[in-house]
Amino acid sequence: MANGTPIGRVRGLGSAKEGTHHWWNQRVTAAANLVLMLWFVISIARLPAYDYATATGWLQSPWAAIPMVLLIASVFYHFRLGLQVVIEDYVHDEGRVALMLLLTFFTITTAGIAIFSILKIAFSGTPA
């Protein structure tokens, strides 16, 4: 069966079954974001104050640090998918490749800083 070009061998065999990958992952992260962001907004609203000691004290608890890390992962993946569609819709020339790369670097860099910061605060805290 070594005859024919690669495209000729797969033609007619159906899709790669990846067509809904982007859409589905956006929905999965949307569902996770719904829970995590509501938790975050309510937690922030319920903080007694917004000074350094209160904010770090809150993030030192694993009950805040763990959902916070999960939130960064889910929300940042979600906005990476969303901004990709915005770029695909409005940028039609070669610039879209550069923008797509920039978007990926932006997402991973900001997520890296955010997760490191959360962990640094969480691990430097005194056990409550």
Place this chain on the structure above:
Amino acid sequence: MATTARNASRPMSPHLQIWKWGPHMLVSILHRVTGSGMATVGTLLLVWWLAALASGKQAYQTFTDVMGFYGLGYVLGIGLSLCFFIHLANGIRHFFMDAGALFELKANKTASVAVVAFGILATLAFWAFLLWGK
């Protein structure tokens, strides 16, 4: 884009300006605007807040000083919370539409108006709680 090859005598496909605006169109573009706003401004603000907390008291002081500059923190906070509540409500509307519901004209219009109304009311309630509820 291959715009140079377009024959000017041929009709344009229907575009934004020939449609009568409805609530569904408003929430559609609002979803993109609020999402993009949170993904850029919101992300930078959240990351700065976390990094400042992790860096120490002085870095956090700088953060709060900048946020206190002519109420910048309030502008960003109210703007981002409005974006969040609208995006959240419309995201839930999208879940219903993914399941095949809310496509009937009347239900679609009602749900779209409800998204905007919820976004505004939830933002007002959130800030009323922050400012006077504690």
